[in-house]
Amino acid sequence: MMLTPERMAPLKARRLGIDTHHEPTLYLPANSHVCRSEGFESLSRVLITTHQGQHLIASLNIVTGVLLADDEVGFSESAWQRLQLHPEDPIWLSHPKPVQSLSHVRAKVYGHELDDLQFQSIINDIVDGRYADVHLAAFITACGDDSLTDREITSLTQAMVKSGSTLDWRLPLVVDKHCVGGLPGNRTTPIVVSILAACGLTVPKTSSRAITSPAGTADTMETLTEVSLSLEQMREVVGSEGGCLAWGGAMRLSPADDLLIQVERALDIDSEGQLIASVLSKKIAAGATHVLIDIPVGPTAKVRSQDAADRLADSFRAVADNLGLKLQVLFTDGSQPVGRGIGPALEAHDLLAVLQNLPTAPLDLKQRAEQVAGAMLAMVREISLEDAQALAEETLCSGAAWAKFRAICEAQGGLRHPPVAPYRYALVAERRGRVSTIDNRILAKIAKLAGAPADPAAGVEIPVKLGDEVECQDILLMIHAENAGELNYAVEYLNDHTQVIQLESDTQGEQVSPC
Amino acid sequence: MMLTPERMAPLKARRLGIDTHHEPTLYLPANSHVCRSEGFESLSRVLITTHQGQHLIASLNIVTGVLLADDEVGFSESAWQRLQLHPEDPIWLSHPKPVQSLSHVRAKVYGHELDDLQFQSIINDIVDGRYADVHLAAFITACGDDSLTDREITSLTQAMVKSGSTLDWRLPLVVDKHCVGGLPGNRTTPIVVSILAACGLTVPKTSSRAITSPAGTADTMETLTEVSLSLEQMREVVGSEGGCLAWGGAMRLSPADDLLIQVERALDIDSEGQLIASVLSKKIAAGATHVLIDIPVGPTAKVRSQDAADRLADSFRAVADNLGLKLQVLFTDGSQPVGRGIGPALEAHDLLAVLQNLPTAPLDLKQRAEQVAGAMLAMVREISLEDAQALAEETLCSGAAWAKFRAICEAQGGLRHPPVAPYRYALVAERRGRVSTIDNRILAKIAKLAGAPADPAAGVEIPVKLGDEVECQDILLMIHAENAGELNYAVEYLNDHTQVIQLESDTQGEQVSPC
Structure with missing residues (x-):
């Protein structure tokens, strides 16, 4: 009576070349x-079985017309690649089992506290591909009101660690750092890792791609070298150089995080609980023992007030404590962008200038990198913060950090020149005055509309800082794009949001004078 | 500098026949x-413009390989039909504007209260197709913790009414009823509408399809007659017969509701705020002045306790009051399924038996229909509940309600015989005993796994009631399916959930004896 898939006539696999994202x-x-x-025909999800016994749950679209023969079944690129199929491979389809863990997601929607086992079953089902995008969206949203308790964030973090690979360096001291973001251009990580590795620390740094920002460290590093390392490659790089600057997504360190991040980006939601679990699960899976968290605070940064920063820091500390991780929080100035560039390649140009001690290097980026590296050195070396920052500065100015950075990039596959964008648009000052406000959020939005991070050369260059005096016709910002369509799109948005950079007159009472 | 879509070379439209649902x-x-x-290539959403100047936002999939020529663009069925295209029609693509109202969805995720304008802009963007499924999922989930205030539910309801068509009957008394569901087989609506219309009331009933249940009234009525009426057709049917039994989705009465329901179904989330807004927006748009809400209460019904029922009733009353609607709530027994059938056609067979006064008619369905119709008659005729229920019973027993039901179905396009399913599976009692518990949720799940509501003949037949004495080998439930695959799927689930119907021994202390 029961028909097993194997007893039905198979269908023939056909690659349709359709990119349905993940x-x-x-x-x-x-x-x-x-x-x-x-x-x-009434299903929206189906279980695929291959002749090699592999399984995958996929979304199902029914097709009429001539696109497929009656005995064929079409595959999107992600389904084809996950199953590593060949044309005309035999394929069996069946009903997937109901996804039991969705009842826990519904419980969370209704405000119930979930336990270790419930988070584990949700995360396992996500990693096994049992959740459609709408289910991921519901889980992210249900955790999105900052209602997760520290106990729940701990459970979620542990579940995410357990669902993937983990690294064990067999060392008492493995350091890592993370910036909670929200501050465009704040690309200190490659500089900090180079300083710390040059000082002899072990820094197996894995970074994510941007969630809701115009660039993540992995996006920027990808313009400079290979970042899609396997676990084995990462071990080799860290073994020879003490540090690496890799993308975490290729290593299955907390793989649930990589799936969640894609939907978080579409929703532009990045909640506190998910943020902490995302950051700490990656650090623990990568084998870190000591972690520094950089929280920029400013009116248009991700964390807008010191109160909010204190709450976030408390949660970070509590969850790290539950998980046996040494963690220190550093609050930094989040009032304006860091460096000049916003976008993968533009930020790469900035950090190269700092590492190479060029006279054009953005001073604020250099100082922040020294501040973060110093805090980490003080934490693990048990020296004063003053001595630690002096050591960081010396390592940078001596060229030791630059040599270490080059060595890491060479070990990862070679140092590349970051690309430059052909399409530009300059916003110039229509009057003289002093820069009084810069809106981080609008800047980030413009950079994203210009194509960042998917287009690596796209973004925004901002040559002015708060308090700078500008003359009429001085450039306030420059949009970079890889094509005309996205440039226009960003320019349209800029024209609707001219408050992105505001000037005030130099002398009290004097009216700002147009050119 | 700015390229308008019209200045670019167009692409040729091609229908791919892919059903991507809505x-x-x-x-x-x-x-x-x-x-x-x-x-x-970095976008997930794109704005389509036709040569007739129509616009539509669609999800974008990039295609490699031979599926499409370089100057073609493929359309899913829903995109093709919405734009009413012809093969090779010229098509221009451009970047859609950022969806501003998503910032309100994010505000809701973070627990902020939204106002009239914010809900209106969300609902307008949903109706205009600016939300991808993940955005709909986020909005539903953000409203899903029953955290909407009565003021917010009122705003949401108004926004949903305004986003579609509305009917005005120019009558002081237009009645409607709604059951909040959760009770399988509780298909009183067609009987109640027939009684009320036979008594001379105006009942322009529109129903939705099932959200999370195995059948909605529209699904059941579709097995009996045409339910996809236009507004004009509905006006004619109600004009001639005083009532109708139509599907609301074809009329653009609260069209946002129809889009939200599709994603609610995928998520299996049906929150209190969305429920009230969904119900009342449809009633107001359909021109109702007096509404009766039936809330079944039982341990495995949607509303599990009298406390929860009271809270829901209070919200219904408060929102109706804000909107100038007369509303009365009726609490009914929700401890077990109503009638014998669960699923569109199985429920149709039950209600036909009641309307036709057949000796096999399920008594509980008949009595509930009389109870609901009586409460409505008492509300609007200002007679005692006793007199009103006697009037309802007389209208049913005299055949007047059956004559009215036939007349309504004829006016809607003719009365049909509901289908029957070829595949069956019987669960029989393995011992004698008394039926002590019936789990509504498991029954509903089995009916859905068997194919309901998409397969109209699929579902579950349950010939026993709580307290019934059954003999060994008596049938406890019968699964109906339109194909072997879904039958097996439902049977598997049943085998894992045998607690769906439990028996206890007849005499205290005596062990239940196997056959």
Whole structure:
């Protein structure tokens, strides 16, 4: 009576070349023999079985017309690649089991506290591909009101660590740092890692791609070298150089995080609980023992007030404590962008200038990198903060950090020149005055509309700082884009949001004078 | 400098026949001239413009390989049909504007109270197709913790009414009823509408399809007659017969509701605020002045306790009051399914038996229909509840309600025989005993796994009631399915959830004896 998939006539796999992003999708002809007999036409998800016994759950689209023959089944790129299929491979389809852990997501929606096992079953189902995008969106949103308790964030973090690979360096001291973001251009990580590794610390740094920002460290580093390292490659780089600057997503360190981040980006939601679990699960999986968290605070940064920063820091400390991780928080100035560039390649140019001690290097980026590296050195070396910062500065100015950075990039596959964008648009001052406000959020939005981070050369260059005196016709910001369409899109948005940079007159009472 | 879509070379529209459900999707070749020049490869959403100046926002999938020629652009069925395209129609693509109202959704995620204008802009963007499924999922989830205030539910309801068509009957008394559901088989509506219309009341009833249940009234009525009426057709039916039994989705009465319901179904989330806004927006848009809300209460019904029922009733009353609607709440027994059938056609067979006064008619369904119709008659005729229920019973027993039901179905396009399912599976009692518990939720799940509501004949038949004495080998429930695959799927679930119906021994202390 029970038909097992194996007893049905198989369908032939066909690669359709459709990029459905990370959500595997299957295309089934309405006239397929299994469509009516198995009731697939009323399903939105289907279980795929290959002749090698591999399984994958995919979203199902029914197809009418001539696109597919009746005995074919079409695959999106992500489904094809995950199953490593060949054309005409035999394929069996069946009903997926109900996803039990969705009842825990619903419990969370209704405000119930979840326990270790419930988070683990949610995260396991996510990693196994049982959640459609709408389910991921519901989970992210349900955790998105900052209502997770520290106990729940701990459970979520542990579940995320357990769902993937972990590294064990067999060393008493493995350091890592993370900036909670929200501050465009704040690309200290490559500089800090170079300083710390040059000082002899072990820094197996993995970074994520941007969630809601125009660039993540992995996006920027990708313009300079290879970042998609395997675990084995990462071990080799860290073994020879003491540090690395890799993308975490290729290593299955907390793989649930990589799936959640894609939907968080579409929703532009990045909640406190998910943020802490995302950061700490990556650090623990990468084998870190000591972690420094940089929280920029400012009116248009991600964390807008010292109160909010204190609450976030308390949660970070409590969760780290539950997990046996040494953690220190550093509050930094979040009132304006750091460096000149916002966007993967533009930020790469800035950090190269700092590492190379060029006279054009942005001083604020240099000082922040020294501040963060100093705090970490003080934490693990048990020296004064003053001595630690002097050591960081010396390591940078002597060229030791630059040599270490080059060595890491060479070990990862070679140092590259970051690209430059052909399309530009300059916003110039229409009057003289002093820069009084810079809106981080609008700047980030313009950089994203210009194409960052998917287009590595796209972004915004901002040559002015708060308090700078500008003359009429001075450039206030420059949009960079890889094509005309995205440039126009960013310019349109800029024209609607001219408050991005505001000037005030130099002398009290004097009116700002137009050119 | 600015390229308008019209100044670019158009692409040729091609229908791919892919059913992406309600989410319009566009397939663009990676080698298309606009793909690089406009930066579409990094987009997930795109704005379509036709040569007739129509616009639609769609999800974007980039395609490599031979599926499409470089100057073609593929359309999913929903995108093709919404734009009413012809093959090779010229098509222009551009970047959609950022969806401003998503910032309100994020505010809701963070627990802020939204006002009239914010809900209106969210609902307008949803109706205009600016929300991808993940955005709908986030909005539903953010409103899903029953955290909407009565003021917010009122705003949401008004916004949903304003976003679609409305009916004005120019009558002082237009009645409607709604059951909040959660009780399988509780298909009183067609009987109640027939009684009330036979008594001379105006009942322009529109119903939705199932959200998380195995059947909605529209699903059941569709097995009996045409339910996809236009507004004009509905006016004619109600004009001639005093009542109708139509699907609301074809009329653009609160069209946002129809889009939200599709994602609510995928998430299996149906929150209190969304529930009230969904129900009342449909009633107000359909021109109702007096509404009766039936809330079944039981341990495995949607509303599990009298406390929860009271809270829900208070919110219903407060929101109706804000909107000038007369509303009365009726609490009913929600401890077990109503009638014998669960699923569109199975429920149709039950209600036909009641209307036709057949000796096999399920008594509980008949009595509930009389109870609901009586409460409504008492509310609007200002007679005692006793007299009103006697009037309802007389209208049913005299055949007047059955004559009215037939007349309504004829006016809607003719009365049909509901289908029957070829595949069955019987669960029989393995011992004698008394039925002590019936789990509504597990029953509903089995009916859905068997194919309901998409397969109209699928579902569960349950011939026993709480307290019934059953003999060994008596049938406890019968699964109906339209194909073997779904039958097996439902049977598997049943085998894992045998607690769906529990028996206890007849005499205290005596062990239940196996056959």
